Structure formats: C-alpha cells, structure tokens
Amino acid sequence: MKQLEDFREEIEQCVKCGACRAHCPVFGAEKHEGRVARGKVALAGAVLDGEIDLEEKVLEDMSQCLLCGSCGAQCPNKVPTDEIVAAARRRIAEQKGLSSFGKGVAAVLGRPKLMDLLAKTGGKFSSLLFKKLPEDSGLRLRFPAPFLESDRTLPPIAGKPFRDRVPEVIEGREGEPTVAFFTGCGINYMYPAIGEALLAALKFVGVTVIIPKDQGCCGLPAVSAGAQETVEKLAELNRIALTRRPVDYVVTACASCNAGIGKIYADFGGEYLPLSERIADIFVFLARHGLPEKLAALPRAAKRKKVTYHDPCHLRTQGITREPREILKALPQVDFVEMEEAGTCCGLGGTYSVYHYDTSKKIGARKAGYIGASGAELVATDCPGCIMQLQDSINHAGGKARVVHVLELLMEALPDLSKGDKSE
C-alpha cells in the first residue's frame, strides 16, 4: 500500500483554501483547524518535511478523521485527505505500534474463525449480555462491552450468523448472470435479515448467487486503525473466496464493504483488479435490472409510510446517490421525503466512534435533528454501520424514527412484484 511519502504531490496540491471546512463532519462538531482536512494535510506535509515529529497532538489530530472522504470529494483540487490520513495512521502504527484497540481490531478481524467463535458465543449469551429496555423508551438494547460507552445502543448479535443460515450456492434462472454476495460483518453477525432481503431481491431477478463461507471482513476497520498487515491479509482471503468461481458481479449491501473492496483493493492493483471492477452496490445492480420501473408499475398502497434516506459516505463519495432513492420512491408502501443534509456523515466512521464517541454523538445528534425535522417514520439507508449509528443518535435525541435498510422495505413489496411479474 502507498506510504505517506507517496502522497507528497497530493499534499502539495492543497492550496489551503479552506473549502474542506464546509464538508468535514468532525470539524463541524469540534471547530478546530487540526480536525479538518486542510490542517491534517498541513501536518502530514510537516511530518514529511521533518518539521514536526509524530508527537501526541499529531496522533490525536490524525485519529480525528472519519475517513468519510467528504473533503476530497468536494476539494477543488481533489486532494485525497482520507488516503493521506490512512497513510499517516499506517506510519504511526509502524513507528509507535498499534493502539490497544487497534491491536484488538487486527487480532479479531484478521482471524475470521476467531471472529465467528466470538460472535456465536456472544449470540448465545445475548440475552444475558444485553439489557432489554422498555419498548416505549425508543431505545433498543444496551451492550456493555470494553471500549464501548455504556449509553450506546446496539443491535443484538445474531444467534446464528447469516452465512451459517444459507447455502453457499443458490441457483438462479438459466441465462441470468452469476453474482457473489459479499455479506460483510454487519449483515453476517448483526443484521441477517438484510442478507435475507438481499437474497429475496436477487431471487426475484433470477441470478445465481454464491455466498462463499470463507469470506472475511472487507478490511476497512483495519485501514481505519492503521493495521496494514491485517488489511493485506483480509484482501487476499477475500480475493480467493470471491473469485474461486467465475462471477459477473460481486454485490454488497453495505456501503463500507463496497468501498473497501472497490477502492482499497483497487489500490493493490494486479490480481485484485478483476475483483474490484466487479463490485456493485445492490441498488446499482437492481436498477440496472429495471427494478425501479417494475416497482413503479405496482399500484400505490392505501397505507403508506413516510420514509427518508440517509446517504452513506462510502456510496455518496462514489457518486451513488440516485439508485437507492429511485427504488425507495418507486416502493408502493413508501412516501419518500428528502431530509436536509441527507449526504452528511452520520458520525460512525468505523473505529472512529469507539475512539471518539463524544464527537461521534455530536455529529449524530445533528443528523438526528434533520431526521426529526423531516417528519419521517423510517430512515432508510444502505449500510449496516450507518443503521447502527443513526438508531443510536435518534435514541439519544428521544426521536421516534426507526432505521432500516432499503432492502427491508423492498422485501415487503417483493411478493406483489412477483405476482405481477410476467418475466417468470
């Protein structure tokens, strides 16, 4: 992977105009120049020039980034601050070692069998570990765990991970393409219902689906922690798992996994490129198969729910904003309403929210305010991480909205769609 030195030219392209201040969620919450792209790029340049060492304050500023990529996407000179910060974190890990949490991330993610075992154990004892809260409180469950704040609400761990529930190959109709489903950790261990909804959607389309059992985490949390070796190990593991059989697409229902495989693996180049090039977000895939048009042809339901959409950063920065909305707007049981600032980060940032929960909460609170103002009953999105963070933020704000994956809403309409579909 690229080293900090490899970014010298990009660092010099920062003209310090300050445009990133408008787009950085961390800066919005903290109002400090060290928290914004311009400051981090200046610090990275100063480190390269030997003007400053990797002292504590530099480490702190570099840790204060969600890697959401909003700054780079809006930068007049397209300075890739998220990549520069990730390279700086790798440098910090090399010179100072991984943080204790980073070590934990690397140890667990880098060993999928251990992760599986931990999740299964967690799932088994879920009822003991989780504190059930009254239904009317708006809160779901609290999860007391090391590194996590006690006031955070999290979904329970699934009793049986998604990949253990489904066969490895689900045959589709003849002549239709073959896709691999990269489940990601969120769907596999916490939200198996999203995976089931995705399979239902793919079954409707008629493709053959392969869900390799031996796939692992995409590696994005390890990128965030600066754990380069773990990223490389996971990339190789997933490359083997996902390319064992020839597939036309690798679909994801998690924005972060999509970016992890599509962008991070693409940087490895070579034999990783065929995998990166085949990555497709599920809604981009479904839109290509004409699903919005088919949904729009269904009669509108008498009882509809007001639904808004949150853009996950890892899709928005790739320009994928239209397709999930097209599907939502076409759903017969949905009245779509656009919220203000739908495209700003929810504040999760993977490991960021563990290190900096207070700031993460501030960013989430802002988002919860926009959700409340939209009047939506449901917030739909395309990333399990965002679902977790948004629900936590709404709960803290005392809001009533529930967060769902767009696929869960699509699932409700699929029976009607299957009845009306003449292609079968």
Next chain:
Amino acid sequence: MLDSRIINALREVVGKDNVTTDKADLLCYSYDATQQKFMPEVVVHPSTSEQISRIMKLANAEKIPVFPRGAGSGFTGGSLPTGGGMVVTTERMDHILEIDQDNLVAVVEPGVVTEQFQKEVEKVGLFYPPDPASLKFSTLGGNVAECAGGPRCVKYGVTKDYILGLEIVTPTGDIITTGGSTMKGVVGLDLTKLMCGSEGTLGIITKIVIKLLPLPEAKKTMLVLFDSIDGAAQAVSTIVRNKIIPATLEFMDGRTIDCVRQATDLQVPEGARAVLIIEVDGDREFLDKQAQRIAEIIKPLGVVETRIAETPAESEALWQIRRSVSASLRKVNPDKFNEDICVPRSKLPDMIRKIDQIADRHGVPIVNFGHAGDGNIHVNIMIDKKIPGELEKAERAIEEVFKGALELGGTMSGEHGVGIAKAAYIPLELTEETAAYMKKIKKALDPNNILNPGKIFLDN
C-alpha cells in the same frame, strides 16, 4: 516567546482547553489561502465578547500582537500571524442570535458561516445577498472585516451595504457598539463603515447586526457565448443602459474558456472567446420576459449562442461551466496568483487587452474571469514556482496589472483587501496624505500597534 505567566493568564480567561501552544496546533493556524506560513506562539479560542475584551486588555498591557481569525480563507493574508504573538479565532462564536422578521434584521456572532446564515434566513423567506465564492466556509466576521463581495454585488451591493451595526472589542480591550438595528441612524461618526473592510486592524468583531431583504420569488439563468470580449463587455453596458440590473453578470475570457474546454467535457463551441452568465431574479412572471429582452438587445454584439435555463437543474448545468474554472486552471500551471482588480465596467475590454499584453510581454499565462457587472476581474497569473525566475516574472506582471487598473480609473482590490499581499503596492493607489490619514486613525485607536500589525501598511 510568550512566557508561562501569559499563557496561564489566557487559560484563566477562556479555560485551559481553549488555549494551545502545541506545535501541531500552531502549525494549523499558521496559514490561510495565500499559502504563506507564519507560526503564532499561542492560539486562543474565545467564546464571548467579554473573554476577547480581557484578552485584548492583557495583550495591550503586555504589548503582544493579536491576530484575529475567522475561517482563514482570505487571499491576501489578512489573518496571518506575521509577528508571532497570538491568534484569536472566532470560529466557535457561531450562533445566530436573532432573526427579526418584523424589522428584517438579524444579529449574529462573527463565526457564523455565510451560507449557513443564508439558508437560515431563506427558511423564513428572507435574503442575505452577499455571496463570496468562499460562502460555504468563510465566516460573516471575516466577510465584514474584508468587506467581501461576490457575483450578486452588481445588483445588491457588497457586505458593508448590509451591516447596520457591530459590537467590537477595541485594541485596548473596550467593548463598544456601532450603528444599531434601525435602517436610519446618523448619530456620530459612521464607525460601522469604518470597520467594514478594515481587515481586523481596528477592532475584533464580536456581534454583527445585519440588514435583510425579502427573498426574491425566483431566478432565471442564461449563458451567452460571444465571439470576443468586446462583445461581452458591450453587452454588459447595453443591459445596464436598458435599465435592467441582473442579479449576477459573470464573465470568463477566452483563455478561461480554453481551460474549461480542455479540463472538462462541458460543451463550449470553438468560436466562443468570451462567456457571460446572466441571472435575473424577482417575480416569476417577469423573468421570462426579462431574459428574452436581454437576449434580444445583446444579439447584435457577436453572440455565438444563447442558452436559457428552464429548470433549476438546467440552471445548475450552466453554472457548472463557471464552477469548473477553478479546478481547470491547474491544467495551465500548478501555482496561481489570484488578484482581484476592479475597473469601471465599461473599461473591461480595455483591461482585458492590457492584461493579455502583460501576459505576452512576460511570457506568463494569465487567465481572467469575474464579475463583469461591477468590473471586478479575477486575474489569475499561472506559474510553476519550481521553475527559476517564474516567481519574479509573476511579480512584475502583477505590478503592471495593478498599474493598468489604476490607469483606467480602477482599484487594485475589489473584494480581497490588502493584507500583506498588496501592502507593498499601496503607494500606487493611495496618496501619501490619504495613507497618512488612515495611519493616524490606526495609531489613535491602537496606540501600541498590537492588533493585526503588519497588515495593509508595510510600516504599520
């Protein structure tokens, strides 16, 4: 260096978390959009006027230079800590205190970001017109200190035209108010106007009373391509002579169009050597008529093509051509000097011709675009600083551009201010007597010369 006694005193005023001497923090407050770097000795984040008052009293007693800073997005170095000392940043004083819909007045803290303020007032049908290119991130305090402009100034005027009153902390630490929240007010000297554009040398702005307008019902955007800059400039005069004042009248010269054409896939025909983006606003029913009228009266002036947007998306697509300029310039050369001269609008073609000659004479590419409606040209001198001699060439070209603007009855800065970037050229524009008069004001208000020293005047 500031000793620990001073640092501790500052901590007592604003709390220890809001005072920093860490090298990483000092680095982060050492620059602005000029890309020059000056390290401060301490950075302070106050949150109230009273805190700033105490900071200034301490600084005045100890003779410590103080550099007020908003978003640090200025192009002339107005907020750079040129003399060490302390940076006082108002970025956390970011509350909109009041929007008075009965009197069309708002009161804000200086750290409010311009666009956020515009959005809030627009929610209740009101309008704050000044729209500097940096509006998404620059602060209203900085806008007032630099008297920011923008494309809409041709119809609506600049920042100072919307400031009714201010609360400021003086260089000696007093908190005073200027003006008020009434549309009229002639008691005493007009200190509000004096403060607008004073580049943080006379006081630190801590509250701003802003005049608002009703939000125009609609706007209509048109893009007109001309075969010469003369045609575009004549079009500007023709529109105004016909008693139409568009909300914006932006232009791009031939070299700018070449950059856009090379760097993007936006369709601009080969014959186009100048572009005007014209936007009219007001009652929806009049806009179509007004746009058609403009198209008719400028048609004989070498118009290659006229595009009129019918939807907001089409309007956005037209503006995209203007927005793509900044990024496309880097294709010319990596380093840019962005000057913002202003000439009487009828002199626009003369000035562009002068600039083209200067560019040819010195062998440096100069790309021009800007606000044709008010004669404000953004002159972008593109060089590669790494090539020996290029910087000197650019500096010679800049001086000639300033002189050229002044010869045509213009000014060397329409909206960026003087800061440190243009301080050396002040004698070109201001007479010795005028400069001396200004310096006397500064001396009277800031006897120890601690507030933003080294800005505007070299010997200040």
